[in-house]
Amino acid sequence: MNRFYSFLFVFLWLLNFSNPQAQPLLEARQAFQSGHYAQAISQWKKVLATTQNTNHRLEAWFGMARSYRWLGNYKHTFKILETALPVAKKNLTYHAILLNELSKLRLTQGNKWYEEALEIGEQAMSIARKTNNPLLLAEILKHWGNLLTTDYNYEEAIEVYREALAYSSETIAPMAPFSEAEMATLSGKILISQAQAIFFSEKYESHQDKKFAFKETIGTLEQAIVATKNWHSTYDQAFALFSLTQLVQKIQVQLTQPSAQLTNIANQALRKSLKIAERLDNTVAKSYANGYLGQLYEQAKRYEEALFLTRQALFFAQPNQSKRLLYLWQWQLGRIKKNMGDNEGAIKNYQQAIKYLAPIRSQAMTGYFNFMTNFREQVAPVYFELADLLLQQIETHGLQQVETHGRASLLSRDKLLHHAIEVIEDFKEAELQNYFQSDCIDIKTECADLKRILDTKTAILYPIMLPERLELLLYRDDGLVQVTLPIGEKTLHKKIVSFLSRLRHHPNPEELARNRSMLAADGKESNKEVCTPSLRGSNPQKITRASQTFLKPSQTLYNWLIKPLVPHLQGIETLVIVPDGALRTIPFAALHDGQQFLIQNYALAVSPSLCFNESHILQSRENRENKVLLNGLSESVQGFSSLPCAKYEIEVIQTLYSQLQTTLLNKTFTTSNVHHKVKQVPYSILHIASHGQFKGNLEDTFILTYDSKLNMDQLEGLISNMTVQDKTVDLLALSACETAVGDDRAALGLAGVALKAGVKSAFASLWKIDDEATPAVVIEFYRQLQNHKVSKAKALQYAQKLMLTHDSYVRYRHPYYWSAFLLIGDWF
Incomplete structure (x- = not known):
C-alpha cells in the first residue's frame, strides 16, 4: 500500500469517529482492549440500536463476536457472524475478516470442527489476497499458520508465519475493525506463533543436546520479546505474553537442565504482562x-x-x-x-x-x-x-x-x-x-460391591502407573493386596513399545504375501484351504528370528505386572484387568513367565473400569438365549481389500447356531438392513466380520458395511434397538477390526466400545490379524460358548490355548495370531 492510500485509509477510518454516534464504538473498543468484554458487548449493542452506518454496524458485530468468543460463548459468536455475513460480503476486506473470525471460532471449538475451520480459513485467505491489504493478509496468514500447526504441518506453517511477518512490517496504519494498538502488536504475536511451530518441529528432531535442538525456537522468542517493548497496554497483548511464557515452560520441560536464558525471557514477559494487567486494572x-x-x-x-x-x-x-x-x-x-x-x-x-x-x-x-x-x-x-x-x-x-x-x-x-x-x-x-464426545457415558452406573461379585476363583488386577512407581492392586473375594514397585511410568511405557514393536507384525512376511496371493480371487477352492484352520494349521511355518524379539520385553513386563502377585493368585482361574494409559495397548495374554504365557494359567478379561454392573454379572449363563445376527464383508468395497476368510468364518458360525441366527453377507450387509433386522428380533449376539478401525479421534473410528461406514453413534443406536424388556445385548463381536498402532487413546475407544454401545461384553482385537488366522480363534471361541457352563473369558482362554497346544494349530503358535483378541466388559 503506497503512502497516499495509507493516508486516505487512515483519514476515512478517523472520519467515521468524528460522528457523535461513534462514541459508543470508542467506549466499546476501550472496554474490549481492557478485557471487559461484557461491558464492550453492551456498548456495541447500543451502536446496533442507534445507527445504520454499515461500517459501524460491522465493527459492532465483529467486536461482539470476538468478545463472546473470548468469554467462551460460541453459540452467540456464531449467531452474530452469521447475521453479519450478508452485509460483510459486499466488501472484500470485511468479508475476509468475517470468514477469518469464523474459522477462529471453529478452531477454538475443538478437533471435530477442524476441517470446517480449515475450509473457511482458506476462503478468507483467498479473498484477502485480492484486497492487496498487507495488514489484512498478515492477520489472516497468522491464523492460517495456526491451522497448519494444528495439523502438524510445521514446515509450511513456519513459511506462512514468515510471509505474515513481511506483510506486518509494511505499514502500521490501523485496519478497521482492529485498533492501532492491535495492529502494532501483530508482528510480536506472529513471532510467538512462529516460535510455537518451530518448537514442535524441533521437538521431534533427534538431537543429543536438547538445548541445541531448541536454538531456533529460543531465538524467535527473543525476537518476540524485543517486539513487545513498544506494545501498548491491552488485554490481548497480556495474553500474547502469557502464551509466550507457557511455550518457555514447555521447552524447559524438554531440557535436562533449566535454561537461565529461557527463565529470563519468561520473567521479562511476565513482569511486562503484570504491568499491563495493573494498568488495565x-x-x-x-x-x-x-x-x-x-x-x-x-x-x-x-x-x-x-x-x-x-x-x-x-x-x-x-x-x-x-x-x-x-x-x-x-x-x-x-x-x-x-x-x-x-x-x-x-x-x-x-x-x-x-x-x-x-x-x-x-x-x-x-x-x-x-x-x-x-x-x-x-x-x-x-x-x-x-x-x-x-x-x-x-x-x-x-x-x-x-x-x-x-x-x-x-x-x-x-x-x-x-x-x-x-x-x-x-x-x-x-x-x-x-x-x-458425550457427557452421557457414566462408568459408575449401578456399580456393585466387588465382594459380592468376586468368587474364590476370580481376581481383579488394578495397575496404577505413577511417575516414579507402579502400584499393583489385586482384589480378591477375601480382601485386597497392594504391591508397590519402583518402576516409573516412562520406563514402563518404553518397555511396552519394545514389546509391541515385533508382536504386531506377521512372523513370516514372505508367507503372508503367498497367502494373500492364494486369497486374491473370491470363490476359488484355494480360499477354503487357506481359511480352514484345521487344514492349514498342522503345517509348521518358518518364522523369522526378529519375530521372537518380543519375548524378552514380554518376560520383563510379566515380572513387573504379574510376578509380584503370583503368591496371591493361588486358586485363581479368571483374572480381570483394569488397564490404564499405555497398558490398554498390550495383550496381557502374551506376557511370558519364562515357561508359559499368561493365558495358559488364567482366563483373561479387560474392563475399562473397576466398577461392574451386578445385574449383568449375576445373570445365569444357563438362561442365555443365543440368537445371533451374523454380519460379514468378504468382498472388496469402498477401497478396502477383500476379506475372503470372513465368509468362511460366518458360514461356520452359522452351523453352530443353526436356527438361532440371521446372516447378512456382502451386498445384504448394509446399514439399513442391519437396522431393519435388529428391530424384528431381540438378538443376544451381534457378530460383525468386516474392516473396522479404532483411532485416537472418534471421527476416524468406524466399522465398514457394504454401502457405508458405521460410526459409534450408529452402533449405539443399533444396540439400543436390540435391547428389549431390559435384556441387554450379551456380546458384540468385532472380527477383523483393529486399533491404531501404539495409540493408547485408540485402545481407550476399543475398551470403551462395550460401554458406549451398551452391551455386556465386547470381543475384539488390538490389531488386524492376517485373514487366514482370524477364524482359528473366533470359531473356537464360539464353539466353546455352546456350553453354557463356560464363561466368555474361559471360552476365549480355551481358544487361545488351543493355538498353543493342539497339533492342528502348529502354525499359529506365535502370539501374533492369538494374543490380540480381547474380551472387554463382563467376563461371565
Whole structure:
C-alpha cells in the first residue's frame, strides 16, 4: 500500500469517529482492549440500536463476536457472524475478516470442527489476497499458520508465519475493525506463533543436546520479546505474553537442565504482562500474571515466593469465579504445598482443583495450541498427582495410626485407598466422555460391591502407573493386596513399545504375501484351504528370528505386572484387568513367565473400569438365549481389500447356531438392513466380520458395511434397538477390526466400545490379524460358548490355548495370531 492510500485509509477510518454516534464504538473498543468484554458487548449493542452506518454496524458485530468468543460463548459468536455475513460480503476486506473470525471460532471449538475451520480459513485467505491489504493478509496468514500447526504441518506453517511477518512490517496504519494498538502488536504475536511451530518441529528432531535442538525456537522468542517493548497496554497483548511464557515452560520441560536464558525471557514477559494487567486494572489478567510468575518461582524451587504469588492469583480469580483460573491455581497450590511437605494441605487443594476442573474439562482442550497435547496429557496430571498423594498417605499416616489406634489404621488405610481409586476412576470416566464426545457415558452406573461379585476363583488386577512407581492392586473375594514397585511410568511405557514393536507384525512376511496371493480371487477352492484352520494349521511355518524379539520385553513386563502377585493368585482361574494409559495397548495374554504365557494359567478379561454392573454379572449363563445376527464383508468395497476368510468364518458360525441366527453377507450387509433386522428380533449376539478401525479421534473410528461406514453413534443406536424388556445385548463381536498402532487413546475407544454401545461384553482385537488366522480363534471361541457352563473369558482362554497346544494349530503358535483378541466388559 503506497503512502497516499495509507493516508486516505487512515483519514476515512478517523472520519467515521468524528460522528457523535461513534462514541459508543470508542467506549466499546476501550472496554474490549481492557478485557471487559461484557461491558464492550453492551456498548456495541447500543451502536446496533442507534445507527445504520454499515461500517459501524460491522465493527459492532465483529467486536461482539470476538468478545463472546473470548468469554467462551460460541453459540452467540456464531449467531452474530452469521447475521453479519450478508452485509460483510459486499466488501472484500470485511468479508475476509468475517470468514477469518469464523474459522477462529471453529478452531477454538475443538478437533471435530477442524476441517470446517480449515475450509473457511482458506476462503478468507483467498479473498484477502485480492484486497492487496498487507495488514489484512498478515492477520489472516497468522491464523492460517495456526491451522497448519494444528495439523502438524510445521514446515509450511513456519513459511506462512514468515510471509505474515513481511506483510506486518509494511505499514502500521490501523485496519478497521482492529485498533492501532492491535495492529502494532501483530508482528510480536506472529513471532510467538512462529516460535510455537518451530518448537514442535524441533521437538521431534533427534538431537543429543536438547538445548541445541531448541536454538531456533529460543531465538524467535527473543525476537518476540524485543517486539513487545513498544506494545501498548491491552488485554490481548497480556495474553500474547502469557502464551509466550507457557511455550518457555514447555521447552524447559524438554531440557535436562533449566535454561537461565529461557527463565529470563519468561520473567521479562511476565513482569511486562503484570504491568499491563495493573494498568488495565483487570483482575483476570492480574490473576494470570501472578499465577504464571508463581509457576516460575515454583520451578526455581523458591516455594515461599511461589506460594505468595499463587495465593495472589487465586485472590484475583475469586471476583470472576473463573473455573479455569480457580482450577489452575488450586492445582498449583497443591504442587507447591506438596513440595513444602504439607501433604494434607496439598490434598485439599488438589480436591478443589478437580472440583473446578470437572465442568470445564472439554473447554480445557480447546484452542489450536492445545491440539498439540491430548486429553490425557492436559488433564490427567492433576488426578494422578492427587491419587499419588493419597497412596503416599497410606504409607505415612496409616502406619502412624497402627501404633496408637490399632484397628483404626485399617479403616484409615481403606478410606485413603478408596479415595485414590475413586479419583482415578473419575479421570477414566472423563477420558471416555472426551473420546466419545458425550457427557452421557457414566462408568459408575449401578456399580456393585466387588465382594459380592468376586468368587474364590476370580481376581481383579488394578495397575496404577505413577511417575516414579507402579502400584499393583489385586482384589480378591477375601480382601485386597497392594504391591508397590519402583518402576516409573516412562520406563514402563518404553518397555511396552519394545514389546509391541515385533508382536504386531506377521512372523513370516514372505508367507503372508503367498497367502494373500492364494486369497486374491473370491470363490476359488484355494480360499477354503487357506481359511480352514484345521487344514492349514498342522503345517509348521518358518518364522523369522526378529519375530521372537518380543519375548524378552514380554518376560520383563510379566515380572513387573504379574510376578509380584503370583503368591496371591493361588486358586485363581479368571483374572480381570483394569488397564490404564499405555497398558490398554498390550495383550496381557502374551506376557511370558519364562515357561508359559499368561493365558495358559488364567482366563483373561479387560474392563475399562473397576466398577461392574451386578445385574449383568449375576445373570445365569444357563438362561442365555443365543440368537445371533451374523454380519460379514468378504468382498472388496469402498477401497478396502477383500476379506475372503470372513465368509468362511460366518458360514461356520452359522452351523453352530443353526436356527438361532440371521446372516447378512456382502451386498445384504448394509446399514439399513442391519437396522431393519435388529428391530424384528431381540438378538443376544451381534457378530460383525468386516474392516473396522479404532483411532485416537472418534471421527476416524468406524466399522465398514457394504454401502457405508458405521460410526459409534450408529452402533449405539443399533444396540439400543436390540435391547428389549431390559435384556441387554450379551456380546458384540468385532472380527477383523483393529486399533491404531501404539495409540493408547485408540485402545481407550476399543475398551470403551462395550460401554458406549451398551452391551455386556465386547470381543475384539488390538490389531488386524492376517485373514487366514482370524477364524482359528473366533470359531473356537464360539464353539466353546455352546456350553453354557463356560464363561466368555474361559471360552476365549480355551481358544487361545488351543493355538498353543493342539497339533492342528502348529502354525499359529506365535502370539501374533492369538494374543490380540480381547474380551472387554463382563467376563461371565
